[in-house]
Amino acid sequence: METSALAQKTRIDGPVRVALSDDECLFRTSLRQLFAVSPLVLKDVYGVDLRAGFEVVGEAENGEETVRMVRSVRPDLLLLDLRMPRMSGLDALRELTPIDNTLRTILLAGTIDRTQLLTAVHLGARGLLLKDATTEVLFEAIACVLAGRYWLGQTLVTDLLEVVRPLIRSSKAAGGRLAFGLTPANARC
Numbered sequence: 001m002e003t004s005a006l007a008q009k010t011r012i013d014g015p016v017r018v019a020l021s022d023d024e025c026l027f028r029t030s031l032r033q034l035f036a037v038s039p040l041v042l043k044d045v046y047g048v049d050l051r052a053g054f055e056v057v058g059e060a061e062n063g064e065e066t067v068r069m070v071r072s073v074r075p076d077l078l079l080l081d082l083r084m085p086r087m088s089g090l091d092a093l094r095e096l097t098p099i100d101n102t103l104r105t106i107l108l109a110g111t112i113d114r115t116q117l118l119t120a121v122h123l124g125a126r127g128l129l130l131k132d133a134t135t136e137v138l139f140e141a142i143a144c145v146l147a148g149r150y151w152l153g154q155t156l157v158t159d160l161l162e163v164v165r166p167l168i169r170s171s172k173a174a175g176g177r178l179a180f181g182l183t184p185a186n187a188r189c
Contacts (some may be wrong), residue, residue: 013054016146019075021066021092021109021181023084027131031079032056034135048139063087067095070103074178077146080125082109082116090116093123104145117156127151 018035020028035054043049058073060066062084070078078096082089089107096103107120120128126145129138130153134152137153144151152160 020056063092066092148182
């Protein structure tokens with residue numbers, strides 16, 4: 001299996017240092033308890049091998065606190081709520097992106113519209129997960145993101161493609177070059 005540049009650049013020794021950012025205390029507490037479970041139990045119950053497990057190194061209940069906390073504790077993984085008071089998750093991600101492009105962020109949302117989805121991808125979110133996902137799916141997303149890959153739920157993939165396809169069509173109509181730097185001939189390869 002090929003290892004991505006992000007995974008190579010940010011290899012983690014020891015427990016994954018996780019920061020939790022959500023305005024709902026009960027949700028943060030539930031995640032904290034979930035991350036306290038032994039890695040052996042996580043493997044047995046959820047089928048994911050996360051080796052050394054997790055260490056929750058910080059929590060925040062709004063976007064402003066998130067930015068301060070992430071700058072202070074420098075986590076390996078940030079689970080970031082989309083909608084929070086004082087500063088949204090997207091605005092927090094916008095502030096954090098120039099500082100640390102190795103921060104792996106999974107954006108959590110009750111719902112997400114297509115514009116927010118595209119913005120999250122543009123700002124460097126490595127994963128997008130709806131809050132109604134199962135615990136197995138959460139750990140699948142985490143394992144994928146920690147390996148340096150991207151993770152989107154199936155419905156979000158559909159939404160993202162429905163946003164991107166018109167951009168590709170309009171780019172091709174404007175001059176034959178795709179917005180992603182490919183000519184039509186390159187795109188056929």
